Amino acid sequence: MSATESEPKPKRAGWKFLRDLVVIVVVALLASFLVKTYLVRSFYIPSASMQNTLLVGDRVLVNELVPGAVPLQRGDVVVFQDPGGWLGTGQGDDLIKRVIGLPGDTVSCCGTGGHLSVNGHPVDEPYVVPEIGSDRVSGTDFDITVPEGRIWVMGDNRYNSADSRVHGTVPVDDVVGRAFITTWPVSRWTVLSRYADEWDQVPDP
Incomplete structure (x- = not known):
């Protein structure tokens, strides 16, 4: 396999990492919202x-x-x-x-x-x-x-x-x-x- 054929792999790996990062952030924000809304609240x-x-x-x-x-x-x-x-x-x-x-x-x-x-x-x-x-x-x-x-x-x-x-x-x-x-x-x-x-x-x- 030539060096040219292997070039797209880092790009695909970078996209997968970015996608996973976005999913993690969205899930974390959703979990935080649910916790604050339905489980835990702060009071003064x-x-x-x-x-x-x-x-x-x-x-x-x-x-x-x-x-x-x-x-x-x-x-x-x-x-x-x-x-x-x-x-x-x-x-x-x-x-x-x-x-x-x-x-x-x-x-x-x-x-x-x-x-x-x-x-x-x-x-x-x-x-x-x-x-x-x-x-x-x-x-x-x-x-x-x-x-x-x-x-x-x-x-x-x-x-x-x-x-x-x-x-x-x-x-x-x-x-x-x-x-x-x-x-x-x-x-x-x-x-x-x-x-x-x-x-x-x-x-x-």
């Missing part, structure tokens, strides 16, 4: 209601498979759409709180040591910001059985959070997803814990 923290777990200005990634494909769990930090009347004009449409009670749970506060109880089980909540001089995790008492299809949520900054104690339960259908990691600022990067060692001890209703 605008208030101090979840302090010190989340600070004003933090950004979190939210798993949108919760609660559709993955069930909600007590202790989850969730983003949900305003069910109506939680936010004022110009404050956006989404809120972030911690799941305290699932459908059917009885949530009450405050018992011995200032703890809240779920289904009669006192829960130790190390993430709660207490009021100075008080060992109570809530400034108000409550005792509620969570209706079917709804959840009871509370901020970790209990004395600076207008949550289910003020507005009532949240429809599960309004939950956007579970926040699982703080991504910004870099110094605040951390995986968000649901404190499973404590919450998994709560009995079913």
Whole structure:
């Protein structure tokens, strides 16, 4: 075979490489779009209601498979759409709180040591910001059985959070997803814990 007959091969190889590169880029962009649209979204923290777990200005990634494909769990930090009347004009449409009670749970506060109880089980909540001089995790008492299809949520900054104690339960259908990691600022990067060692001890209703 002559040198002239072998010349087209590098051209064909170059075209194949270019074609494969275009396919890879298109697939990567499509995958990124699908992930951002249907699986993971980023949210900005605008208030101090979840302090010190989340600070004003933090950004979190939210798993949108919760609660559709993955069930909600007590202790989850969730983003949900305003069910109506939680936010004022110009404050956006989404809120972030911690799941305290699932459908059917009885949530009450405050018992011995200032703890809240779920289904009669006192829960130790190390993430709660207490009021100075008080060992109570809530400034108000409550005792509620969570209706079917709804959840009871509370901020970790209990004395600076207008949550289910003020507005009532949240429809599960309004939950956007579970926040699982703080991504910004870099110094605040951390995986968000649901404190499973404590919450998994709560009995079913």
